[in-house]
Structures are given as C-alpha cells and as structure tokens.
Amino acid sequence: DVQLVESGGDLIQPGGSLRLSCVGSGFNVNTNDMAWVRQAPGQGLEWVSVSHSGGSTYYSDSVKGRFIISRDISKNSLNLHMNDLRAEDTATYYCTRDKRVLGGLIPLAYWGQGTQVAVSS
Amino acid sequence: DIQMTQSPSSVSASVGDRVSITCRATQAISNYVAWFQQKPGKAPKALIYAASSLERGVPSRFSGSGSGTDFTLTISSLQPEDFATYYCHQYFSYPRTFGQGTKLEIK
Secondary structure, eight states: OOEEEEEOOOEEOTTOOEEEEEEEESSOGGGSOEEEEEEOTTSOEEEEEEEOTTSOEEEOTTTTTTEEEEEEGGGTEEEEEEOSOOGGGOEEEEEEEEEEETTEEEEEEEEOOOEEEEEOO | OOOEEEEOSEEEEOTTOOEEEEEEESSOOTTOEEEEEEOTTSOOEEEEETTTEEOTTOOTTEEEEEETTEEEEEESSOOGGGOSEEEEEEOSSSSOEEOOOEEEEEO
C-alpha cells in the first residue's frame, strides 16, 4: 500500500526557516511525481510545489523564491525547504503523489496526514 | 495563472437529493480537472479525474462532466457520508490551482 508520512512542522518566527519531510512507503519516491499542498486554518486548499520524476520543479507564485522542493533518494523522501517564512505560510502541509492510470494520470491521488506549520512571533 | 471559480460556496441538501457543483476556469483547460472530497480533520480524497473518470473505489453516485472552461460534479442521491467539502482542481498548467471549495451541509 502507498503511504506518505510528513514530519517537520513546528512553530517558527517570521523570517525563519523550516524543512518538511515526507517519507514514502510502498513505492519509489524517485520515480513518481510528488507535490506539496497546503491548507491554512479554516481555508481552502492551495497547491504549493511539484517535483516531477524527470527532475523539473514548479512553484506557486506565493512561495516562489522562498521554498525549494527536493528529493532524498536514500530516505525515499520528498522535502520542502521553507525560507523567509511569513504569517501567511501558516497551514497544514500535505505531501501528495500522482497516480498513473491507463491513458493518463490522477493528480494528487495519494495524500499524507499533513504536518502543521505555524509562523508567529 | 488559471483561476477556478467554484459555485456555490455552500449548499444545504437532504439525504437522497441530487446535488451539482460547478467550476469555471478562466481559460480553456480541455478535461484536466479533478474533484476532491474533504471531511473535517482529514486529508482530501480524489473522486474524479480527467473531468469525468471515476477513481477506483468511489461510488457510482458521483459523476463529473465538462470540458473547456465549465465543469460539474454531480452526486445523484446524497448519502449521509457525502456531507463534506468539495474542491475542483485544474492540472492543465502550472501553477496548478483549486476552486474555493463547496461545503455540502445537511438540511
């Protein structure tokens, strides 16, 4: 079974940095498209970043230049390095994985349980 | 960036009712739309992909339709477990985006 387990969420001061990690089990993180989605308290879903198996990465406008998505092959994990954190980055961060099906793919087919990030002084 | 405008933002309905939620994209996105269900305190769950394809294990009372800019999620006969928040999602281009969500409540 595919499982995603996030960690690294914390209370952090504005301007600080944090690294989130997502360990995958039941599949190879390196050969799948993986993404981060966040949800601010009481708000809707916001797509954050993707790391394609081929190496390309993309970011939302709100995090571009501050967040970096990466993979750790040795740990079968996906990371999100967050810098210059702001109050508006406060959210539950979910790790997700696409699923390839015949003729296409299911985006964000698998989700972790989420890890909470709070940015406050 | 492609914006997804979802409506209504909330709807009250009864068990057995038929409910439809719509999503409109700011530009044509072919059929690159997925729908997700989220219950309080839980991660979202994929229901529909490619606008109208049902994810494995999702009940057949859920259906999706649309292409281009206008998309619809329909629940044919509401069950108690369907009361949740629903989101549309475009994966036509980056950055990917979500609709604002529709909260489906019990009348």
